[in-house]
Amino acid sequence: MRHIFKFPDIGEGLDEGTILEWYVKKGQSVEAGESLVKMETDKVVTDIPSPRDGVIAARYGSEGETINVGDPLVEIEMEGVEGEAAQEESKKIDEGEASKMETVEEEAAGVVGTLESAGNNAFLPASDEGVSVAETNEKPSQKKAIATPVARALAKELNVDINEVKGTGPGARVMKEDIQKYADSGSTNASNQGRRMLDEGPRVRIEPMSQMRKTIAKNMLRSKHNAAHMSVFDEVEASELIAIRSRFKDKFKADDIKLSYLPFIIKATAKALKKHPVLNSEMDMENGKMIYKNYVNIGIAVDTDDGLLVPVIQDADRLSIRELAVKINEIAEKARKREISMEDMKDGTFTITSFGSIGGKFAVPVINYPQAGILGIGRMAKQPVVKNDAVVPGNMLPLSMSVDHRIVDGGEVTRFLNQIMEYLGDPINLIMD
């Protein structure tokens, strides 16, 4: 019994991928879950695991070749699977294919072997903003919207996420009309409203959006639609921080670790989150629940050539400044090599975006929905400050924070930001507190 394994759509609407490296040869035995090939897609570089035990009977495509989703990757000869068992196996395959006609959730589940544990949203964290990573892990893609077949087909056609649409049919079933209204209201096409259609010409260049850009756009909109954004700004005098950093900079360098201000900011934020857990929570409005997380996973927004990525530092509250510095170095290296995986981007509970390194001062960052807040770090600058009634030079670090006002009130936000400023203004508190 031979199983033809086709290149699965490991993310929503993925069209193609490039073969970077084959791990298996013809005639080689593989086990289910074992990596077959390293593929580069619009979003990630990832290993594709084998869905079955068996022997590789055929391999399609050479390294560097781009193949389409649905093209065969390998044929796996499954030993001893004959007769009824073979029929069962072929049914599994058929079901896998059949489910493609339906929803994305089922697609991810049926075909991808070990990847399925990452769930439907697994592809999304790559482009970060607004992805319910935690939610994905807790309830992996079990939730299937109740919708009519035509509504599903139309949602696909109009690129509407059917789970976002409120159904008005019997039993809150999503009807065709609901999808049409949702699309018309601009939830997906907001950017198209009132926009003049331009034709390509000498003055206009038109390019298809990359998958990553689409995902970013979708997630940003999702955040802006669902969260009640509120922002606060402040500045902290960071001369002490500068002093400590310069004391340890060279010492770290000897171990080949680059020490920036970011580990201090992450540490300060993580500690402040432990004291103000509401900023480390999310809201499940539908079920009337608040979800508080006892772990602190901080996402770091990274500007790459391809677009925004948000790798996550797990359990940041338990790491030392040195460990954090190492983590940041790793992330930077991975980003440079385009090796940030879906695994690296999952389960963030709060996000830090550091636009100061590029030169920005203040911004109104967009929350990484459904997280409760995001902290933006601006460029540190020398400014006159008043100390002991005298004007002296100070080093001011600008902080911009957006929160979901549904979750947290202004007073608590201010207290939280004050706490971070206390840590950064006098970093000794980071170890004494």
Add this chain to the structure above:
Amino acid sequence: MKYDLIIIGSGPAGYVAAIRAGQVGLKTAIIEKDAIGGMCLNWGCIPTKALIESAKFYNRLNDAAEFGIEGIDLKKLDFNWPKAVERAYKVVNKLTNGVEFLLKKNGVETIMGEAEIVGEHEISVNNRTIEAENIIIATGSLPERIPGEGSNLDIRALYKMKKLPESIAVYGHGPVSVELAQLFNLLGVKTYLITEQEKTLIPQADQFLNDFILKKLKSQGIKIQKNLPSKDVPVLNASLRKAILPAIKPEIDLTDDGFVQTNLNLQTSVSNIYAIGDVNGRSYLAHVGSAQGVFAVNHIKGIEKRMDIRSYPLNIYTVPEMAQIGFTEQELQEENVEYKVNEMPLSINGKAMTEGDTEGVVRILSEKKLGEVMGVQIIGPNATDMIAEAAAFIEMEATIYDVARTVHAHPTVSEVFMETGMDALDKAIHK
């Protein structure tokens, strides 16, 4: 003594509303001046279908020898009309008793008498006045008198006939006249169908069905003409209907055609008075009246805010039967929907062959892009039952993909429906 709701008329709209009202805890009375069950149960839907079955059976005996049944002397065959009526009334009695039982069981009080609406909350019946928070008018409709014609048999006269007439003229167009004309024709009565619009005998039906039935009636020897034949031919009035209005003191708006004007919630111009069923002129179909009845009560109770009767079947009990649901092809053209048509004949179907009746077709109209099933028409011996499947597909906004992959049992006539869905995907197996 004050009621939450009084319903006038116990036809399929009124009695269903009453039972529903009882279920949701409204103190309810229903007033009927003639027979519980109204036109549908007592003279319309049910007894006519029973008579049509007799006529079909009678005709079928002609095929007995072919089916291997011997000993039937076709020359001696005769149709005993009063006996067929008696059988029809056994069915009717069973059903009306059932309705009376259900009304009682759900705590609805039945008052026999003629009602008059004397105030917005007051009804006079049998010389007493009763009060109600809400009133539902469900008094139905009757054919309009034929202008200048004396005899004017109405459908109720059918059941009093001692024997079949030599000839009969059925007056008017619409499903009832077509069904009755065919019934008499099948029983060997020389039949005329008097109408000005032979091309659209059933105005709401797809032209495909109208073309089919016109040809069928003509081939069966029914004379379709504009004028009444000679004075000797009795005339059965089955023309389109006019509202039966109870006496109403408060001013209630009527439509230009004399039906009770209602808004989308089926409220009249007096908001605590509703009108459901034929009397509001929205439809003359029993099942639509019933659905309106359930909605009106839900609206009174605040359970349902807007009427959402998306689509309902139109059944015509001809031989063969015809049924449709959803959009007609003409409506799709008017709405500029891009559609495609797929048809499969019953003549390819094994079960239809074993039954010796392969006249018919299943026709699916689907939207081109997403494949949504937009409309279905079925002609065939059991079309009026087969349409239920199509109704579910349309209610659920299903596509031809769903039709094609729904496994249908073999052998059944319904397989043709699945096959038509496959044909829409260019994957018909038996084509």
